[in-house]
C-alpha cells in the first residue's frame with residue numbers, strides 16, 4: 001500500500017499544521033525554491049524535522065534533496081528549460097507527520 005500523502009483539507013483556510021508542512025514553491029527563472037512552509041516555518045530539531053523535499057515537473061521527479069537537521073526547512077532546485085506550460089509540484093517528508101504535497 002502506498003504511503004498516504006497529505007495536503008490541505010481546505011485550501012482557503014489552512015490550519016497551522018498545514019501551513020508549516022505543505023511545501024511552498026517559488027520560481028525565479030530556472031531556480032525553484034521549495035519551503036516548509038508558508039508563513040510558519042517547520043521546526044528542524046533533533047526529534048522533529050523535514051527529512052527531504054522532492055520536486056516534480058509534470059509529475060516526474062526532478063530531484064529529491066535530503067536535509068540535515070541544521071539546515072533551513074527548504075530546498076533550492078535548478079530546473080532547466082522551464083516553460084509556462086510546465087506544472088511543478090513538491091513533496092516534503094516530516095519525520096513525525098508524514099509526506100505533504102504542495103497546493
Ligand SMILES: [Fe+2]
Nearest residue numbers: 094095096097
Ligand atoms: Fe512536522
